[in-house]
Amino acid sequence: MRIVKTIIEPFRIKSVEPLKRTTPEEREHCLQRAGYNLFQIPSEDILIDLLTDSGTSAMSTGQWAGIMRGDESYAGSPSFFRFQAAVQELTGFRHVIPTHQGRAAERILFTVMCKPGHLVPNNTHFDTTRANVEFTGAKAVDLALPEAADTQLRIPFKGNMNVAGLRELIAKEGAARIPLIMVTVTNNSGGGQPVSLSNLEAVREVAGAHGIPLYLDACRFAENAWFIRNDEPGYQNWTPTQIARKMFSLADGCTFSAKKDAFANIGGFLCTNDDRLAQHEKDLLILTEGFPTYGGLAGRDLEAIAVGLEEVLHPDYLEYRIASTRYLGRHIADNGVPIVEPPGGHAIYIDAGRMLPHIPRHQFPGQALSVELYRHAGVRSVEIGSVMFGEHARNELLRLAIPRRVYTQSHVDYLVEAILEVNERKQQIRGFEIDWEPPFLRHFTARFRPVAA
Secondary structure, three states: OOOOOOOOOOOOOOOOOOOOOOOHHHHHHHHHHOOOOHHHOOHHHOOEEOOOOOOOOOOOHHHHHHHHHOOOOOOOOHHHHHHHHHHHHHHOOOEEEEEOOHHHHHHHHHHHHOOOOOEEEEOOOOHHHHHHHHHOOOEEEEOEOHHHHOOOOOOOOOOOEOHHHHHHHHHHHOHHHOOOEEEEOOEOOOOOEOOOHHHHHHHHHHHHHHOOOEEEEOOOHHHHHHHHHHHOOOOOOOOHHHHHHHHHHOOOEEEEEOOOOOOOOOOEEEEEOOHHHHHHHHHHHHHHOOOOOOOOOOHHHHHHHHHHHHHOOOHHHHHHHHHHHHHHHHHHHOOOOOEOOOOOOOEEEEEHHHHOOOOOHHHOHHHHHHHHHHHHHOEEOEEEOHHHHHHHOOOOEEEEEOOOOOOOHHHHHHHHHHHHHHHHOHHHOOOEEEEEOOOOOHHHOOEEEEOOO
């Protein structure tokens, strides 16, 4: 039984990296030079970087030891076979195809499986997932729960797929037009909300009845497993590893970015049980990524992923991870900042549209809030709204993605203080217009200009 209630970081710091403090004037200059796009600001000018939790984790002594063991043979490296064994032990999939990151796995999967006229349903597609689907000429279809549109509603497993909507889509369009169904765990664009095992089982039943493969976008599978353990009846005595294996057993394959729930700084993989499909995917891998036993990765990275897949399922780590995120969310929400409720696993999402009702959607309230938070406190975040998703945006959100094992409690307390100070003068924040944008994934490189007061 726990006696001390405080949940501490289940690690100690062995190496440190200095943070650079900047003045308000310096930050204003950075914003102007970057066209008010925080992706374009050099990281050395950021105090606390919450742009993404992807590839930004601190690796463990076990991972660094694995890196030293990494074998860089072009073909048949023992590092690959250790990596393959770790993935297969966790997921149970026969074919494991390494890639340099998750979006490479997405590109290969959708290039092989999709063609113009196809539809790919998902609980909510993330930006690169949608782009890779639609680059093939297929259409990405979001099937989030209707209740998820209300950011303030506190219900468990708000990231679930709308199963009734999936049935309607198949009935209307026909199973032949749907090459695969994908479920993202946790639901990143939907506020980092988890997906229940009962929902996955229901999606599996629909997919199986129509002969449609089911894939997981499994980037944050461990965090999703922890929510199932805590909040879904019947799983309180299961380990995170057992729950994760159950999740993967319901799918026919998965894409995975090891830059999230494997603590790695680079890497990913694509899995399938389909022998014919795997051969096509490996052919494309060789053409664009590398030989199937390295897939664009160094042997040392394969080793780090193998270790990380085991470490990420430690209960002490997951308890700390979810509690730390919840601490940030509750402290700002209970003091008047609207967030996507309840707090998710890897990030807190501020409802910028609700916080800044005086800024219309076409002036990008999420982008305006991200600029103001950097201007005020040197904190980098990312807009998840009309800049990122255009007409597909369901809400105008600001994501505060928390890197794993990187920041301490005092960093989180600083964040709370900074966000509440911005909230106190939110009426002074003004919107933005797009000055220039690329044809795809505009949020990465678009330039903005402030709307005149």
